[in-house]
Amino acid sequence: MSDSPYVSTTNACKLCTPLGAALAFRGVEGAIPFLHGSQGCATYMRRYIISHFREPMDIASSALGEKQAVFGGGPNLKKGILNVMSKYGASVVGVATTCLTETIGDDVPRLLAEFRKEFGDLPLPEIVHVSTPSYSGTHMEGWHAAVAALASQLVQDKAEPQRRVNLMPGLVSPADLRHLKDILADFGVDATILPDISDSMDRPALLDYEKLPAGGTTLADIRAMSGSLGSIECGRADHVAESAGANLERRFGVKNLRIGIPVGIRESDAFFAALEELTGLPTPKKYQDERGRLVDAYVDGHKYVAGKRAIVYGEEDLVIAMTAFLAEIGVKPILCATGATCKNFKAQLAAVTEGLLPEPPEAREGVDFHDIAEQAADLAPDLLVGHSKGYTYAKAWNVPLMRVGFPIHDRFGGQRMRHVAYGGTQELFDRLVNVVLERKQEDSAVGYGYL
């Protein structure tokens, strides 16, 4: 349900469904994202994603024209897959539909079955498909639907039981993923992180141009998921009918623990508790120490941020996570907004702030920046927390914007920004305090050298 009183959308606070799917497919080793639709979609999304990650982002397209829109896109889909096989040597093709192909009624599962039959003599890649019409949901539905499709279509058999944890991290940065991998390694368990864009979207400089970036979840690790100790699925908002973790639980009895994106102490505690539960091991001292330092920093910094009024906006999972963090450091989330419509958004915001705020923060879903701005006039925020598309408003209201999540198009290093677990929260807290201090210093005529 949208909380916007308007019919039109102005400066949307969401992206379209296939973008999320394309980005998720990029997190599988040897995979190429493939959009079944007209050429423009792939190009726009590439540009949008490249501007954040500053990495190559090849998205193939079936490039439908007028004829195909009338007679069906099947031949182009098949030809396109053959082309990415031969030129990219892709071992996985992640096919996501678009509004065009959904509306003309292309039956992608049937077309792919035909393709496998027609070209059965060739060494075929794994082809995973997901339905992502952009008139339904946002990029987060696309992301989660693609992850669910990877699990449900690639994991076919019950694997040998092993000391392995499945982690579905949600849309977090490559730096976040590296941090999560370290944590899992320090717990001493094997892990399948699905998807894993830590390498593929933050590559080192290399000797040659990579057709497909190295890194990403391997097919073997994906298939091993059915034999894992359990799954941890990050992100509190409901997105798809059956998530990857729920699917593995239903089919293979792999225990699924659903938690939030671990930002802040309480949500990070839940993450470490989940790891302890699945592995039967205590949290390594290193992370207990990180937690201790974070608490110490909260203590040292609390007065700088106390009572600051923040508007949080963006993807529903991240808005919930950031609100959990802000509420526990004494910042007042005065409006939590998302462009998505999401049936448990408000309930989850209430849950993560319970005991921290006198009442749940005001939450609005299905809104755009026009709605947010209209309300902000009465709210007098001190601070905005979200991706870089809120900058126009931060400038207009003369309040600082703390950039988090995706996309960061007006600053450098968005892909290396950390948000998660105690370590990521530490960086967020330091940044937040400094945003407040910098503003205080700039606004003061005194020129304080100590703050």
Place this chain on the structure above:
Amino acid sequence: MEQAIFEERRDQIHRTGEGPFELACNRDSLAGAVSQRACVFCGSRVVLYPIADALHLVHGPIGCAVYTWDIRGALSSGPELHRLSFSTDLQEKDVIFGGEKKLKAALLELIERHKPKAAFVYATCIVGIIGDDVAAVCRDVAEKTGIPVIPVQSEGFKGNKREGYTAACKAMFTLTGTGDISDISPISINILGDFNLAGEIWIIRDYFKRMGVETVANITGDGRVDDIRRAHGAALNVVQCSGATMELAKMMQEKYGIPFIRASYLGIEDMADSLYAVAEHFKDRDPGIMERAQQVVREELSVLLPQLGQYRKDLEGKKVAIYVGGAFKAFSLIKAFRHLGMKVVLVGSQTGTKEDYEELAAICDPGTVIVDDSNPLELSKFVKELDVDLFVGGVKERPIAHKLGVGFCDHNHERKEALEGFVGMLNFAREVHASATSPIWRFVPRREAMAKAEAAKKEAI
């Protein structure tokens, strides 16, 4: 290496000096080839976008609007309505039951809120499929609100950017001929095909003003609806970026008898030639105009040339790859690079025509590779093979260059540096110089390996 090229695309690549010139172009992009092209909607959107006091409503699902929000650095000296992103954000039920009602309600709501001078309504892929009668809704809303509400038939799948340019020109053409032209000077022009990126059209208008030429309408950089309504009162259309607005010039010639000339404001010769061509056109009516044009060029060059020389010193002999949207820009870039002593070894475009490519082949040095509708695999192959030092392109080409340890100059519509005019040539040189001569390249593994190989070779001798 040859593996990077698709069999079906071999005839879209040509090496000058190797056999008679023939290049296939203007084809649909190859499925699965990761074309750098966008779509019809993109073409319309980028051309009309800078009209700053119009409402630009994208009728479709959210993606089309959100990826084009404030996409160009097209500046306005007044209203900035164009920088907002409006959409009908079609949902599943709209797709099933039709989006006309929602479109009408959205238009009425936004026109009431923003009081625009006109509204453009962009049809996207899905609107073409579900069959909304966008034109009828536009007529209805125009009647109710009293402003022009103009449908732009830009369904994404109906071609590439060029069809989008056509749709944009048709939309603008409906505005011309509706304003009062009684006070327009006989020495007057419309500037077509400049989008005021980083304030470029202000630079160009200033040159024309110093020549005594009145600019009636900017089409479309820093554009205004009322100016376009009066555009038929100008004596001459000066058309840059031929692909985007040439059709409008042709329609205006046919209907109003306004002649047009082609121009380019990039690089020294093309900038000067453009001013001279306009002076030439008006010299009978204004005998002093050529003198004044020469004066402008002289003044500007006396500032530019000494500074340019410093950059040339370091850039002499370096090799350049150019991959841009329209081929016309490539002509000017090739000439501009000659001023910097640099050699263009690869040049291509997303949507060039046969004539464009023939002209390109004629001005390129032998051995230059010319490509149409290329893709990352091909471009990276050629960058390595031709040992390129600097790549000129847009956001999607940048990581190709950077990953290969090659300097990059952003010459796309997202740029924030003015590259047009004489002052723009200096900015261009500065940017090229800053990237091509940076000390960081030595650390990039490919360049490091090349340097090592070079050193080993020297030692062997």
